[in-house]
Amino acid sequence: MRLLDLQYEFMPSNKKKYPLLVFDNHTFAKKGRRLWYCSKNVKLACKAQVRMDEGGRIVYYNSAHNHDPPRFHKKKDGSYVRL
Numbered sequence: 001m002r003l004l005d006l007q008y009e010f011m012p013s014n015k016k017k018y019p020l021l022v023f024d025n026h027t028f029a030k031k032g033r034r035l036w037y038c039s040k041n042v043k044l045a046c047k048a049q050v051r052m053d054e055g056g057r058i059v060y061y062n063s064a065h066n067h068d069p070p071r072f073h074k075k076k077d078g079s080y081v082r083l
């Protein structure tokens with residue numbers, strides 16, 4: 001698996017300052033300049049995290065999720081709906 005080729009998207013959040021990162025069917029919240037923790041980090045103590053390089057490419061992915069991916073649907077206008 002070549003991490004540099006992996007695609008991700010951002011899910012706008014109206015509650016938080018930064019959008020959520022959508023990657024590998026999971027969502028991640030920004031924790032540092034280049035570090036993202038799984039959205040379930042606080043609630044479920046999920047240890048999964050993503051690190052990016054300066055150019056916004058994913059260079060590290062800890063996929064140790066302790067839960068199923070959240071279910072959401074991307075609408076045609078680019079917004080997301082949680083199912």
Ligand SMILES: [Zn+2]
Pocket residue numbers: 026038039040041046047048064065066067
């Ligand atoms: Zn997780």
